Amino acid sequence: MTLTPVLTAHWDEPDSYTISGYQRHGGYTAVKKALKQAPDDIITLVKDSGLRGRGGAGFPTGLKWSFVPQGDGKPHYLVVNADESEPGACKDIPLMLSNPHSLIEGIIIASFAMRSNNAFIYLRGEVPHVFRRVNSAIKEAYAAGYLGKNIQGSGFDLDVVLHAGAGAYICGEETALLDSLEGRRGQPRLKPPFPAVAGLYASPSCVNNVETIANIPYIVNNGVDWFRSMGTEKSPGFKLFAVSGHVNRPGIYEAPLGITMRELLEHAGGVRNGHKVKFWLPGGSSVPMLTPDLLDTPLTYEDIAAAGSMLGTGTPMIFDETTSVVRAVTGWLAFYKHESCGKCTPCREGTYWLSDVLHRLEEGHGTEADLDKLVEVCAQIAGRSFCALGDAAATPFPAALKHFREEFVQATTTPANESFDPAAATVFAGATR
Amino acid sequence: MTVTTQLVTVTVDGVTVEVPAGTLIIRVAEMLGTAIPRFCDHPLLDPVAACRMCLVEIEGQGKPQPSCAVTVTDGMIVKTQHSSEMAAKAQAGVMEFLLINHPLDCPICDKGGECPLQNQAMTAGQGETRFDGTKRTFPKPINVSAQVLLDRERCVSCARCTRFADQIAGDPFISLLERGAKQQVGISSDQPFDSYFSGNTIQICPVGALTSAKYRFRSRPFDLVSSPTACEHCAAGCALRTDVRRNTVMRRLAWDAPEVNEEWNCDKGRFAFPYLTDGRIQSPLVRDEDGNLIPASWPEALRVAAAGLKKSGASTAVLTGGRLTNEDALAYAGFARKVLGTKDVDFRARAASDEETSFLAHHVAGSGLGVTYADLEAAPSVLLVGFEPEDESPIVFLRLRKAALKGGTKVYAIAPFLTAGLAKMKGTLIAASPAEEVNAIVGAAGYVQDAGSIVLVGERAAQTPGLLTAVSALVTSTGAKLAWVPRRAGERGALDAGLLPVDGRNTTDIINALGKDIKGLLVAGVGSDDVAADIVAGAERAEFVVSLETRHTDITAVADVVLPVAVVTEKSGTFRNWEGRDRSFNTVVPTPGALSDAEVLGEIASAMGEFFGVDPQFWNSAAKPASGISEPAAASVGQGQALLSTWRHLLDNGTLQEGEPYLAATARMAVVRVSPATAAKLNLVDGATATVTAHGQSASAPVIVTVGMAEDTVWIPANSEGSALGLPSGTVVNVSGGAA
Amino acid sequence: MSLTQETREKAREIISRYPQARSALLPMLHLVQSEEGFVSADGIALCAEELELTTAEVAAVATFYTMYHRKPAGEFHVGVCINPGCGILGGDEIWKRVSDRLGIGHDEVTEDGKISLERIECQAACTHAPVMTANWEFLDNMTPESALEVIEKLSRGEEVLSTRGPRVRSFKENELTLAGFEDELVDFGQADAMMLAGLNRAKELGQSAPKGTL
């Protein structure tokens, strides 16, 4: 399958992040087109395109927009989820660095469609360089009359505020994000009410991922058929695949959904020379790991699900045979423990427990009974926690155990760092020590 | 208003019932007698579904659901732990998680024996832990206030306490801090959890994480005998539970009374009870020839009392104070009017006026159950006159706050400044100095036009001439409902019993006439700091004084006969709360020889050879006084002067709060409030000490310049440390500032 | 006590961006850090006053987020990503070397106050692993050697260029940026080989997206 640079098409131009760089390639023509249409028609267009949310869950975007009640007299809010904190996910950050205006243009069109006059971009705090780019893009858009009052003479008003988070993975969860944006602890909210009914400031709101929104101008400009000419029936369009790990050319690859991992891996220069894939994760640490025999699975929501994992953020991580899966899983659990918001018992205490046992395993202390206990503890978290972070935390271990049980058994007596020389797994392998 | 509630059919563990749509599953289960274990759930707090203990299976849903947060829908089939393996396993899993970091120190924990965690660990737990790691520990315990301590390792992060503080009390001084496994309840070091309602958090904490300094380590639940009681501190009428061990009250809790205090009470009601035992009068006292009060036998004391009262007869006045039970109040009324034949009776141990007498006689006395808490909750608007609910009737405050936040009730207050309490009710201030209150009432008519609107008037309104007359006119013209909210638990009962001088003299006039045409005084439960007129001097002038008291006071010190009476725990009785609702209680500490006021009065009467019955229908025959309109006095404020506005903080130097240092430490400090313009006029600086003087009284406190406050007015609490002026609102006072 | 009336004015400017004042709290805490180097008690009090919250409510928020410091951060707050995506690819080794060299551990500051260290989680830069940050500017594709070189330079006060942003400024300066105050550094930093990997490959193979109207 061919690569299809759309969002990334002009990142090699030094001014790709400026409004002039963006406009050189048709930027802000979609918004002019959209503002002449009826808002509902845009929602229909997005529905017809089949665009699915790029934040991880793959929820149909047009459908989500249509949940925002219209004519209810309340303010509506579009909130862009730019929290990108999922381990392995690294697509929104580069996108906002090099093509922030696609996001801004998408925000204008989406807000117009949902009759929102205020949009917020909730950006994870740890990226000042991206903060500058997005802030500047907003300023440029105001100056050019794409934001503010009576945009392009349409009578539509929109203000966009860029908001920096402060270090909390949970704030990627949309209701935690809303609480955080309201100046509270980023803990998820009870649903219902759903954000579409009572979101930001208890008003109808829509939370979308950066990449999702950045797709919009291209769909508006080029149409449903163009969009659907890429991808599959259930997973139409293209996607930013960020390939990382033990590959020769890690990086951002834009391709239609449905490209296989093997094809992507080839584009990425293959696994490090002399090594082979041990396991891979299609989209973040929160999805079950897969083994090399499934490299030919098309990267679509449906095919990856059928293979026993999830497409997630669509940012595959590849690990070769030098990697200790025990160490990887222990590291991820340390992450979930660190990031658990603390609100619900299963996630708060479960990640504490899992992390505790795994840590000992990594150091070579444990019993086989510990492995069964870990499986049970995961089962006590999954499906019982308040939000999907708990489910995510309960994912890595059972998947890893399924494929690499012997390795975990070995870890009960031998430290992971003895079974697997950590130096061999580094990208600078051999260069040190 | 007709409410049509849609009913839905739901099945829980095979039992099908119809319940109103919107009911939470956990409540439906309760109705059916099925206890689903829970920690974060509390019926009066918004659901959070955080602890995950209450998970149940709902047919058609792949994952167990929190029954405390999911409302039933028609046809829903719910299976609890009793009929679903999924639910039982989910609950057992959560219980195991809750215990991995719990210290399991039940043997030394206050909650041991009455602990939801302990109990549910028995039913839903595994018996043995599979966790063999290192438990989370915290240096223990921390004081979140002088009164409330927190052992963080026992906390299960249910957030009941923090939600209570935020949602119910409006005092979010405790919060969940940190994140994840480190999450913990805490305060910020510069603002302790000084809330009038802090004790409720101890009670609703489902583990032993929050304990009270007063009760900590003092008793075990199974050593306690618990009795339902009614609170004697204010007129709110809270249901309490009093826990006694070996005839000593160990603690008091808020008890469940949905129509009154719901499940809350204030810290005064909870903690202020050492007075029940400290400083009690042990035996009757009689003054001897040398003028010394010496212990006497009951027959001797009764004989002297009877003889003296027989002599003073109809020229005896009876001052009863506002703390009597209905039963005792009726006895005083009967004794005064029938045995002594006097009309000079008054229960008002506080500023009172003939205008108020007339107002109470016409609007309140004998009126039965009037405006209720439920009415407050349903009211479109409520106007407060001479009444600061948070300080003067805390449960009224809680209910009004709930009404304002949940039901959109608009609260207006005619007051000198926007109080913290009013802000917490999202209320609107109608700023008025004592001299402007009457006009403010006239202007407030527009706020209480809607049907169901309510005017709440406090006892302090009697301090402002003309105010009660204006209130009376307001409710007549607008049709608003009216309720009078006195401060003390016994005032409404005393009023209904006939202890209002409809045809006699009021407290002030009585005191002034002592030693003149009033020869004798029968006095109960009145403190010298309660009344403006000098009652001690009055008592000294009187020929004969009989005091019925529980503890030594400066009035017992000058009485001729002192007869000890029972405190609330030693007798049964009834308090009639501000609504007109009777709140009865039984003896919880049976004390041989303890006699109620009514019993003592009966004994005196028989020693006098008299017999009296009580007349509960006094108001049917009472001659109602003509409405005595008082002309508002034109207050003239000179240079360096302002009009005093004052009321009592809930926690202050009140005698019934004595002996409870932890509680006292959470009291609000005395401050002097003035508007910015008045501050400038009086040369007062924010933070500097100001001194307020008048009539030889003086009080000092730091200044808080208060934006939006009525002009030419100075506010200072009436009875806090250093601030007890003993003067009513409206007094012209001199104000001078000191250095910062 | 470096919180001035000017800080308060800035706080009010942040508040004015939002329909509801409380939304300003996170950026305000960044602002406090831009003055104090951490979230000080004075800073908490300032936020509480301006937003009409209790200090407990502000502390509840401040302690939830890892970017808010309880004690002063170093002039350069250095993060080493130890999430497996980086940790396995070399981050763990880099952490060890950097921590050993500085003689400080997680959440600690060098004696001279120059550098503080943090074991950080995934920074959304896995394609550039192993990743470090200095005052949150990316330092991509690190090796132990390049990491130590950065540390040396920062310690000596020499200029360090971030790989996708400008030169590394002080912790406080970048916190002001995150509070939403412009710093004129927007033009620094370009898409690098990893970001352009797909585009370059597509060009190399002559591949592109289907032609649309645009």
Ligand SMILES: Cc1cc2nc3c(=O)[nH]c(=O)nc-3n(C[C@H](O)[C@H](O)[C@H](O)COP(=O)(O)O)c2cc1C
């Ligand atoms: C723990 C957790 C973290 C998440 N982090 C992100 C994130 O960083 N960015 C994102 O767009 N979505 C994230 N999500 C998904 C969001 O909740 C939400 O589904 C998404 O923003 C919706 O946007 P979309 O419909 O455009 O995909 C996260 C979800 C969970 C449970």
Ligand code: SF4
């Ligand atoms: S202290 Fe008690 S009430 Fe408060 S969160 Fe902890 S367990 Fe719940």
Ligand code: FES
């Ligand atoms: S009681 Fe239902 S989740 Fe806590």
